[in-house]
Amino acid sequence: MDNLLKLLESDARMSTADLAVALGCTEAAVAAQIEAYEKSGVILGYKTLINWELAGRDVVTARIEIKAVPKMNMGFEELAETLAGFDEVETVYLMSGSYDLALTISGKSFKEVALFVAARLAPLESVQSTATSFVLRKYKERGLMVHRPQDEREVTHL
Numbered sequence: 001m002d003n004l005l006k007l008l009e010s011d012a013r014m015s016t017a018d019l020a021v022a023l024g025c026t027e028a029a030v031a032a033q034i035e036a037y038e039k040s041g042v043i044l045g046y047k048t049l050i051n052w053e054l055a056g057r058d059v060v061t062a063r064i065e066i067k068a069v070p071k072m073n074m075g076f077e078e079l080a081e082t083l084a085g086f087d088e089v090e091t092v093y094l095m096s097g098s099y100d101l102a103l104t105i106s107g108k109s110f111k112e113v114a115l116f117v118a119a120r121l122a123p124l125e126s127v128q129s130t131a132t133s134f135v136l137r138k139y140k141e142r143g144l145m146v147h148r149p150q151d152e153r154e155v156t157h158l
Contacts, residue, residue, distance in 0.1 A: 004033055005042070010143070012046045051146055061106050061135040062113045064121070065099040067128040074126045076100060082124065088116050099131070110134065 007019055016034070020027040037043040052059045068079055076094055083103060084092045091104040107113040117130055138146040 004030065005037070008034070008043070049142055049144055058108060059106050060108065060110055060113055061104065061138075063133045063135070064103040064105060064117060065095075065131040065133075066101040066103065066121070067130075068100045068126045069128045071126050079124070079126045083121075086116075086120060088113075088120075 003023055004019060007014060007022060014022075016027045016030045019030045023030065034043065066083075068076065070076060070079075074082075080092050080094060080101060083089055083101065086105075088105045088107060089103050090106060091102075093102045094100065095102050105113060105116060107116065113132065113134070117132055121127055121130055140146060
């Protein structure tokens with residue numbers, strides 16, 4: 001049923017009837033499989049991807065890289081759980097490479113994001129350093145095109 005997961009990932013609004021037709025099985029089988037995926041945690045939830053810029057809401061998104069030094073009572077897992085508990089944090093990843101954890105957060109302004117880093121992240125004992133990069137424009141997110149230049153005036157030339 002990997003095909004079911006792929007279909008749901010591309011369009012979570014597909015009805016069980018449409019999914020059954022696409023998969024060549026019964027609607028009851030599709031509904032039962034979806035329920036099993038939800039109960040087992042394979043399907044974590046359903047979210048709508050919104051272009052907030054077009055919706056008229058200003059949102060600043062930032063990627064924060066964290067170097068961490070695990071302490072006796074706070075290893076990477078505990079630090080990741082602490083970070084995930086902050087409302088502003090959208091994603092938390094354990095990374096290989098030059099930093100240990102990566103966060104994606106959103107705020108109303110650059111200042112709000114900077115204050116989050118200064119007041120909430122920096123004081124954590126395991127956090128050795130942070131590096132913040134701000135998203136200037138989204139072109140593609142979760143497989144969907146977000147920004148499409150409407151005419152040549154919007155195209156940025158480097």
